Amino acid sequence: MLLKDLYKEKLFQFDTVDMIVLAGDVIKYKYKVKCPHCGSTNLTKENYYKAKVLDEPLQFKCQNCGKVIEEGDLEVEPIYEKVILISHTNQSDNLCADIAKICYQSNPKDNKTFLRKIIKSGHLSILEHASFTFLITGISRVASHQLVRHRIASFTQQSHxxxxxxxxxxxxxxxxxxxxxxxxxxxxxxxxxxxxxxxxxxxxxxxxxxxxxxxIVSDIIVTMNARELLHFFTLRTCKKAQKEIQDIAIEMLKICKKIAPIIFKNAGPSCIRGRCYETKPCDDINQIRQFFAKL
Incomplete structure (x- = not known):
């Protein structure tokens, strides 16, 4: 597929040199950009400022074969992502720490240590002020029915x-x-x-x-606050959860750990923080703990 075939979408932008983003009002669809001659993704913009000022087609030079290609003639390949974070509270760790300071009328020097202490003590209401919105694509009705059982969340699902x-x-x-x-x-x-x-x-x-x-699959948008996400991860990243929703929950957790590493440091099934509450615990709890520690 060529980039010019996507022009009908109207709204698109180059996110990096080797990727474009087709952007609606909220949801972004990503495509990898490649040279149509050799397939290389090692491209550089040739006339960025000239194209911007004179409204000329943007050109790229392939660093592999040396050919110059107009943007419309670039090859594009969709990047399929099952779970995409489309919105979140900025600086979630710092925000929750600042809210805790108001609650306790405290002014600690280190936000990270303070937040860890608050979370460890179980005072989790402060985490409800940070929210995360995900797009989950290609989810079955089996898994989406399990997902919407988490009531302290907002859902909008593709309508059939x-x-x-x-x-x-x-x-x-x-x-x-x-x-x-x-x-x-x-x-x-x-x-x-x-x-x-x-x-x-x-x-x-x-x-x-x-x-x-x-x-049958559909797409669904889910918004949860950080406190509910911790509860969701406890239940749905557990190996006893059904595989489809377990995989989705793990992908969500990976994203959350990057955004708010303090809040989600110990997120995951209950066994990584202590005992397992299942009637028949897994035999490989140590391996499970290592997996989530490296996530």
């Missing part, structure tokens, strides 16, 4: 009343079992075919969707 449903999530254990995959594919094909037939009979999408299985 108004948009055509497409795409199905295949669980890993089915994917790796030949016979199970055959059974799964057969049912999915029949459901998809029935859905299309109902639409061809001029039934509205909201009625046709009743034949679709829980494997």
């Amino acid at each position: 009343r108004y948009t055509k449903a497409s795409g199905f999530f295949v669980p890993e254990k089915i994917l790796n079992n030949t016979k199970a995959k055959e059974i799964f594919d057969d049912i999915i094909k029949k459901a998809q075919s029935a859905y299309e037939e109902l639409l061809n009979l001029d039934l509205p999408k909201e009625d046709a969707r009743y034949v679709l299985p829980c494997a």
Whole structure:
């Protein structure tokens, strides 16, 4: 695909030299930019200021093959991200520490040490002032139903009343079992075919969707405050959680640790902070603790 094929989207910008961002009002879709001649991503802008002033096409020079390419002739390749952070409270660690200072009428010299002490003591209401908004793409109805059970959060999900449903999530254990995959594919094909037939009979999408299985995927936006995220991570990063939502929760946690390393330092399943509360604890708790310590 060439960049000029994406011009119809109208809103786009170069995020870095080797990546563009197609930006709507909120959600950003990322594409890797490549040389159409050799496939290299090692590109430099040739006429950035001239193009900006004279409204000429932006040109790039490939550092691998040496050719100069106009922006519209660059190759683009979508970068698929299951979990994308689209908004968050800036400097969440510092904000929560400052709020705690007001609560305790205290003025400690080190915010990090102070915040760690407050969190360790269990005074977590201060964390409710920091929020994070994620876009989760390609989530099955199975996992999204589990996700929306976390009530102290806000959700907006792709509507299959108004948009055509497409795409199905295949669980890993089915994917790796030949016979199970055959059974799964057969049912999915029949459901998809029935859905299309109902639409061809001029039934509205909201009625046709009743034949679709829980494997159907959609996109969902979720906003949680930091305190609720800690609770969410305790439950959903646990190995006892279903694999799909566990993978999503771990990706969310990776992002949160980069944004607010103090708040989310010990985030994860309960076993990494002490005892496991499951009836049958995992045998590899030490490995689990090492995994989350390196996350």
